[in-house]
Amino acid sequence: MNIAVCLKQVPGTTKVKVDPQTNTLVRQGIENIVNPFDTYALEEGVRIKERYGGKVTAISMGPPQAEAVLREAISSGADDAILLSDSAFAGADTLATAYTLAKAIERLQECDLIICGRQTVDGDTGQVAPELAEMLGIPFIAYVSQIEEVSNGYMRLQRMVEDGHEVMETPLPAVISVVKEINVPRLPSLRGLTKAKSAVIPVWSISELGVDKTRVGLSGSATKVIKIFFPQRVHHGEILQGELENQVDSLVEKLREVKIV
Amino acid sequence: MGIQIDLDNCIGCGNCLPACPYGLIELIDEKARINEGCTLCGACQEACEYDAILIEAAAETVEISDSHHGIWVFAEQRDGRLKSVGYELLAKGRQLADTLDTELCAVCFGHNINETEQLIAYGADKVYLIDNPALANNQEELYTRELVKLIQQYKPAVVVAGATSLGRSFIPRVAAILRTGLTADCTGLEIDTETRLLMQTRPTFGGNIMATIICQAKRPQMSTVRPRVFKKGTPDNKRKGQIIKVDFNGESVTSRTKLLNFVEDLTERVKLEDADIIVSGGRGLGKAENFQLLEELASVMGAALGSSRPPVDHGWIPYSHQVGQTGKTVCPKLYIACGISGAVQHLAGMQTSDTILAINDDPNAPIFEVASYGIVGDLFKVVPMMIDRLKKG
Numbered sequence: 092m093n094i095a096v097c098l099k100q101v102p103g104t105t106k107v108k109v110d111p112q113t114n115t116l117v118r119q120g121i122e123n124i125v126n127p128f129d130t131y132a133l134e135e136g137v138r139i140k141e142r143y144g145g146k147v148t149a150i151s152m153g154p155p156q157a158e159a160v161l162r163e164a165i166s167s168g169a170d171d172a173i174l175l176s177d178s179a180f181a182g183a184d185t186l187a188t189a190y191t192l193a194k195a196i197e198r199l200q201e202c203d204l205i206i207c208g209r210q211t212v213d214g215d216t217g218q219v220a221p222e223l224a225e226m227l228g229i230p231f232i233a234y235v236s237q238i239e240e241v242s243n244g245y246m247r248l249q250r251m252v253e254d255g256h257e258v259m260e261t262p263l264p265a266v267i268s269v270v271k272e273i274n275v276p277r278l279p280s281l282r283g284l285t286k287a288k289s290a291v292i293p294v295w296s297i298s299e300l301g302v303d304k305t306r307v308g309l310s311g312s313a314t315k316v317i318k319i320f321f322p323q324r325v326h327h328g329e330i331l332q333g334e335l336e337n338q339v340d341s342l343v344e345k346l347r348e349v350k351i352v
Numbered sequence: 353m354g355i356q357i358d359l360d361n362c363i364g365c366g367n368c369l370p371a372c373p374y375g376l377i378e379l380i381d382e383k384a385r386i387n388e389g390c391t392l393c394g395a396c397q398e399a400c401e402y403d404a405i406l407i408e409a410a411a412e413t414v415e416i417s418d419s420h421h422g423i424w425v426f427a428e429q430r431d432g433r434l435k436s437v438g439y440e441l442l443a444k445g446r447q448l449a450d451t452l453d454t455e456l457c458a459v460c461f462g463h464n465i466n467e468t469e470q471l472i473a474y475g476a477d478k479v480y481l482i483d484n485p486a487l488a489n490n491q492e493e494l495y496t497r498e499l500v501k502l503i504q505q506y507k508p509a510v511v512v513a514g515a516t517s518l519g520r521s522f523i524p525r526v527a528a529i530l531r532t533g534l535t536a537d538c539t540g541l542e543i544d545t546e547t548r549l550l551m552q553t554r555p556t557f558g559g560n561i562m563a564t565i566i567c568q569a570k571r572p573q574m575s576t577v578r579p580r581v582f583k584k585g586t587p588d589n590k591r592k593g594q595i596i597k598v599d600f601n602g603e604s605v606t607s608r609t610k611l612l613n614f615v616e617d618l619t620e621r622v623k624l625e626d627a628d629i630i631v632s633g634g635r636g637l638g639k640a641e642n643f644q645l646l647e648e649l650a651s652v653m654g655a656a657l658g659s660s661r662p663p664v665d666h667g668w669i670p671y672s673h674q675v676g677q678t679g680k681t682v683c684p685k686l687y688i689a690c691g692i693s694g695a696v697q698h699l700a701g702m703q704t705s706d707t708i709l710a711i712n713d714d715p716n717a718p719i720f721e722v723a724s725y726g727i728v729g730d731l732f733k734v735v736p737m738m739i740d741r742l743k744k745g
Binding site: 154181182184210212213214216218222223224226230232234247259261265271308312314315316317319320328330331335340342343345346349351352 | 390408493518524533534535556559568611614615715727734
């Protein structure tokens, strides 16, 4: 099994705060991290490799410093890594990103399985994986929570839907996106850390990829952000006062008044 | 990068620094510098009075012909029953269609679908319906091909679908084939009357920032919208419309992926999406067994049981109960948050509820900022009291 895992470098958003004075994101002290959902994608790739043999290649598109997520991937079990980086890739929406990744995966040749996280924590779209599958012309299954078996060019797996889960089968090659329920990612091994430190990570730019310039980055993006603003939370709420017993009494009364209960 | 500072024009005034919502601009040697991470939103360009910020615009080579018109809503069904999100999108779609003075169409795929005429009652002028046994069970591959074919044939200007697990996995494939733009999880859709473009507003950065997005040069303009973000209208059974049955040629397309089995999660007795009241628990519950207390409150009130992320992560309750950014968006009449601190990702999934009651022992918990009523106290005391009062009737 040749497995490609797509990873994105994102700001550690749980720490994002808005400066009330300037109304901007406070970036101080925010480090870049691997998109948390992508760590499950990598772990699953490594587990499939350990079960069926083959190799795992980690791919990321981003600025030069995104190399850090690829070194992290190698320390956690990826065999190889490739960084897609070019100033022309900046400003890409999901369509342009999926196209660029598709071109890289075509260049890798003979990928049996491409694994992505369910979505990123910065953009939150979850669109790159299905768009990537369509550009590669191969099947796609979202929200995979368990790989049951791989045999004879087919994979059987479970995926989560709103009201339960579905058992599905797909021929390979295919693209899947995984949810965090699928595994518990391992910690980097000492051997992995050593390997990651000395690994040479090739950088593929427009010329290596041989891509159509009008389909990458900002020029290849169909969507455009025209305005950014901060959500206003209007607060009309009431914190109930007094003894707990009395608070509950008045609450139940209020709910009855508006006929909710 | 598509953005540059004209060093001759930049006087180092610093006006652009606070304008950047991402805080990426710094002054170095009295010239602005833009760091990595820029999304080319243009906020700094607006703030600059010296024309010193240049943004390389995307090549607008594609001419939009007038042949694209009409607003389309993908109306999702499961087991032949139309989902509420389709009706919600028709209410919004009707507004958009009326603004553009164009038609509103629903598209529906499945087998033995009930009440398709309801799509007309809820605002559709036309319904494109493909009813075939092969299309039961949400066949994503077939849905992708069929929707692409219909869009290519009838050329709608806008296509909107629910951001359900089905919509989120097959609509991007449709957009990729058509090489057009798609905006996920929109919370606002409006028409700019001047440009006639669809203004798509969505939360990003875990709900910390809102972004308005357009798709200028490609058609159709496509969006997904989470269930319960827009409100259903009132059906008008006298509305006239047309149901257009489209043939399905099962021989030309077969699905590569196969559904072998569906295992329903039976712990969810009242569906979150359909519930008028939701009782939800968070980290403050402490352990799985304590959900029993919430279940008791839920059963007294006829409510559905929800959860924030930590209990799902700890395995106290299945994922199908999760409310928030990576779970479900809900909009009940009453949302009772017990022991939920109110991380922005959770708020994103429930803050439009009509009434929110928060019970938490931490008076500084962010959940109180969105709560209609807050009780600062121990949920293990408050909830039993509520059950007691409600039982007394």
